[in-house]
Amino acid sequence: MNRWMNRRTLVAAASMTITLLSGNVAQAQSSFPDRPLKIIVPLAAGGAADVGVRAQALELEKRLKQPVVVDNKPGGQFLIGVQALLSAPADGYTLLHLNAGMVAVQAVQKNYDITKQLMPLTLSGETPMVLMVNPNSSYKSMKDLLAYARANPGKVNYATPAVGSIEHLKVAQMEKVGGFTAMNVPYKGGGPDMLKAVIGNEVDFTIAPAIFAAQFAPKGMVRVLAAMESTRLKDFPDVPTMAESGLNVSPLRIWGGFAVHPNTPAPIAERLFKELSAVVVSAPISAKLVPFGMILQSSNSADEFKRQISDEAVWMGDLVKGLNLQ
DSSP, rough: OOHHHHHHHHHHHHHHHHHHHHHHHHHHTTOOOOSSSEESSSSOTTTTTHHHHHHHHHHHHHTTTTTTTEEOOOOOGGGGHHHHHEEEEEEEEEEEEEEEEHHHHHHHHHHHHHHHSSEEEEEEEEEEEEEEEEEEEEEOHHHHHHHHHHSSOOEEEEEESSSSSHHHHHHHHHHOOOOOTEEEOEEEEEEEHHHHHHHHHHHSEEEEEEHHHEEEEEEETTEEEEESSSSOOOTTSSSBBBTTTOOOOOOOOEEOOOOOOOOOOOHHHHHHHHHHHHHSSSSSHHHHGGGGTTTOOOOSSHHHHHOOOOOOOOHHHHHHTTTTTT
C-alpha cells in the first residue's frame, strides 16, 4: 500500500512539475519581451550594414517597448557572430543580422549552414549592384568587355573584397556563362577601395552597389556598363541589364536580414517576424536608408526568406566546386 502511495505521489509530483513548467513557458512567451534584446552584427561597427541595423534597432525598441542593443562581433568570416547566437539561450532575446556575404562564405568554407543551424526570420533590405569601369576605359559597353576578355584570356582583371566573396563568385558565374577568364584582385577595404581601384585605373572593372555609381558616374569618375538586375535600374535607364548585354546570369543584390536561435519557440519567432517586418519598411527607416540606395522590403514569410538563402547557396555551391578555393 505504501509503495503504491509513493508511486502515486511521485507521478502526481511529476505531473505537477510538468504543468508548472509548461505554464512558465507559456507565460514567458505571452509576456515577451520583458527585458532588453540584443542584435549581433558579425561585422565591424561603422559599416553600411551596421548603420542600417542600428537604425532598425531604434525602431524595434519603440515597437517592443524594450531596449535593443547592437553587439558587433566581427571576424572569423562571420563564424564568431554565428557561434555567439548559438551559444545564447533560445528565447528570442538574441538575434543575428544576416548578410549575403555569409552565404558565399558558407559555400566556400562550409563552417556553418544558415538554413539548418539558424532560424532565418525575414529579409530587411537589398542593395542593387552594377558593373563599373574607368570612364576612360576602352570598354564602352559590356559587349566590348566580353569580346576583349574572350580574345585575351586572363588579361582582364577586377576588384573584389576577397577570394570567395559573393562578388568573386558572381564574376566566376559570368566567366562560366560567357566563356572568358579574368583575374581577381582582392581589396580588403571592400567597396570604397574597389571603387578607388576603378577610378585610379588599377583594375578593369568591379561589381559594386549602385549607390556608388549614382554618386560618381554623374561626375564622370566611373562608367556603368551593366546592371546586375532582371530589369533596368530607374537611376540608370540607359544602362542595360547583364542579360541584355548577352550574359544570362542570375541577378545580384547584396541583402541583409535577421535570424534567431533554431530552437526559439514558434510564438516568439512569429512575434519577432511580425515586428521586424513592420520595422524594415517603416517611414523612419525609409527616410534614413533609401537615400543610401537600399531597397527596403521584408519577406512574406520566414519560409520565403529561408528559400531565398537556400537558392543562393545552390548556385554559389555549384560554382565553388570548380574553383578550388578550399
